Amino acid sequence: MKQLNFNTHIFIGDDALDCLKGYSNQRICIVTDAYMVESNLIEYVTRSINDTNKYDVFTDIVPDPTIDNVVSGVATLAEFKPTMMIAFGGGSAIDAAKAIKYFGIKLAIISELLLIVIPTTSGTGSEVTNFAVITNPQAGLKYPLVDELLQPDKAILDGRLVKTVPPKVTADTGMDVLTHALEAYVSTEANDFSDALAEKAVDLIFNYLVRAYQHGDDMEAREKVHYASCIAGIAFNQASLGLCHGMAHTMGGKLHMPHGRLNGVLLPTIIQFNANESQRALDKYAQLARKQGWANSRGKVGVRNLINEISDLRQKLEMPASFVAAGYTCEEIKPVLEVIAKEAIKDPTTRTNPVQPSTEQIKKIVLSLF
Structure with a gap:
């Protein structure tokens, strides 16, 4: 129950x-x-x-x-x-x-x-x-x-x-909203109620976040993104989150990188990791892609469409696609990589990820983004 x-x-x-x-x-x-x-x-x-x-x-x-x-x-x-x-x-x-x-x-x-x-x-x-x-x-x-x-x-x-939130903050926080919704959607605690909320939050972000970023005085876009944040919050309060937040919590403390920006770097790679390791996650990502109306979104193609759309959104928001693009070097992360992996596994949000990763898999994800 x-x-x-x-x-x-x-x-x-x-x-x-x-x-x-x-x-x-x-x-x-x-x-x-x-x-x-x-x-x-x-x-x-x-x-x-x-x-x-x-x-x-x-x-x-x-x-x-x-x-x-x-x-x-x-x-x-x-x-x-x-x-x-x-x-x-x-x-x-x-x-x-x-x-x-x-x-x-x-x-x-x-x-x-x-x-x-x-x-x-x-x-x-x-x-x-x-x-x-x-x-x-x-x-x-x-x-x-x-x-x-x-x-x-x-x-x-x-x-x-x-209304006066700077564009970079609008981008970072908006990407956090998208991450909340997507992680709640594939969480092991997801249900029909949290799914409906997550789907709506994803829809609002893809339709209004770029507008809010490019035109801060667009009050319709500002309001819709503000509501998306709240809706995604209700979704993950019911279903919890996943590995992206588990890693972001520990990496944020090490890199001192804005949380939403860090999620934006990690999210596409973690979606692919989850889809590779969990048929349920793959099916749900593809289902979400179909609901967004992205053509031929079935199976692995649907996952790829979702990742491509996130990458395209990230580019429009002028956000980094890797830790190198964000201004970090591999040498900075290697000394704390083991700690990051172990702390990410212990993070309570990782427990509801569709796949329980090993420390080696987490380290591989991090290193692939340098």
Whole structure:
């Protein structure tokens, strides 16, 4: 028996932030980064909080949030004693907020905390998942957390908040969305519900991501990609992910490469690896290609069509197709290749990959991209 939970309430549209106006007499901790404050984007949030509430802004957030960020945030909880938390920003701010809440409850600093997430990038889907990733920079490792305590209570999707996202970030985060959808689709935990969500996310990305990348003020494209991110997040929250994320988590800590860009390098090769080793994966990739309307998408031809379309999308987004194109050398990766392979196998997302790889197979995948 499998239980499907869709616990986060989602608000969409230009007036979605109005849902914050209904809260009164709360102590609200807003977790964000310094840029959101300096650029005044945070006013989208603070203008929607009525005067009966008190709020404190926590900005000690860095890309790939660290254990130290979380410790600092937990100290803020102990001091401010919030009843609500609003995570406002990209994946780093959201993951940090979720981890701060998690450890605040685990350490009995708070007993409960309403968590509202407002994403300002279209990529992680973290606003609807019980996942978070925290980095240990000293060890060069990323630790995925998976727990129901990480599940946001509400998510607010407002396309205006992603209008000024730079093209490179739009590309990186959009490729992350595609990876989420494709990995959920072939996951060993996939089901008809997650498949339907993943298919829709793939369709939206192929139809709107290039438009959002090339024309940032195209609000239809921005909104559709923003929704695709959330839809893919719901899909992988039900089905989990796969080897691409298992490798990206550990390689990201070593190479300090943007997560979505790293997924973009790995994804076509891992699709081919999965299709070579699993008939079920091959059939599902081909099925997805047919649903996208790519001609003659049967069997291995369907997989090849899917890979070709991803490669073409990557090229239009001006993203690297190899680690060399991304600015890395084989000499940089060889000393940590064994650790990368072992950590990728231990990563919880790898457990639901359609194929359980060996360390040698992972090393071969990495080296083939130099």
